[in-house]
Amino acid sequence: MITRRDLILRLSSLPLLGGFLGEKNQLRALTAAPARNLAKELGIRTFINAAGTYTAMTGSLMEDEVMEAIKGTSREFMMLDEVQDKVGEKIAAITHAEAAVVTAGCFSALTLGLAGVLTGMDQKKVEALPHLEGTGMKSEVIIQKGHNIGYSHALINTGCKIVEVETLEDLEKAINDKTALLWFLHIQSDRGQIGHEKWVEVAKKHGVPTMIDIAADVPPVENLWRFNDMGFDLVCVSGGKALRGPQSAGILMGKKEYIAAARLSMPPRGSTIGRGMKVNKEEILGMYAALDKFVNTDQKKLWKTWEDRTALIRNAALSVPGVKVVTDVPELGNHTPTLRISWDTAKVNLQIKELQERLRNGTPSIEIMPGGSHINITSWMLQPGEEKIVAARLKEELTKASI
């Protein structure tokens, strides 16, 4: 039998692992080694994620507490609706919402929330979606022009059409009998003339419900309740970004009547537009475990961890002559220390794409996010110790290309 001490001794003889990874990680890596390594078996590339919570990169890594919730609930049957009822109550209490439900990502929360607004508790209407004509349902969603980026497709999935506005005057004019919802996209709030409070105020004046998309806007943790407190009727967030729940999960929260109505379009109920947006009980409970963990995490400490890691990478990059690093913290969306690294090509002869390829094709493989004239690196999706590998590899490639 391998003892813990043996493991540590054995690991310290592995230069790369011993040098780069923390003890806890080393132990986890070996003691919890799965019987099968499917990534290896199927030839799937795994990598260090120094880019961020990108859907294409599978979002985030679930916390141990989430995996324990998934495993621990996988051996018994439960009624799907009861799981949603009980989890919804807990989530609502945390987020200051009247009610909540776990959806298949933020995108499906947008579709289902709007479905609830359109149908209410009318089963005939639920089954009619996405065909609105002749049903008496409303059919327009008002959005500020600057907020109308790809995600609004979730709204037209209900059969509604988007009406764009720019000024407050436009908004007042656009509201009519067919207006179902006023939708707000937090990440683009600096791209519209109308702010959150005004948006809610105008909607209330006209008796029209509001929804806000805050998919990638946690942290700060307070955003989980800020918009419920502000008076938005529905709030949608991703579960598999910084919350580190299942990538396929998200949360729809808000007014009781809309959540109840949205659930009529969700599994287990068929003949609905949401039947294909199934979330299994393990993911629903895993989502709750992730949220519970996140709100109970010392946010200052977490932030400090991210800062310390980015500082290490920043200093490694800056040690190469001709390299410039700007540390940025985006206010809207992906609120985390972000390094924007660029270089004088007269001193470092390297294209951005080349650096990306070299880091990707190195060992271990590393993903960063290329920008127009710089590369972007974040540290929040790194595992403990990986910042040292990123710093060393980055410095190595920049130095190799130095003239």
Ligand SMILES: *Cc1c(COP(=O)(O)O)cnc(C)c1O
């Ligand atoms: C990621 C994202 C979504 C989609 O969220 P999922 O959880 O992947 O479904 C929607 N809106 C914005 C602004 C996002 O960043």
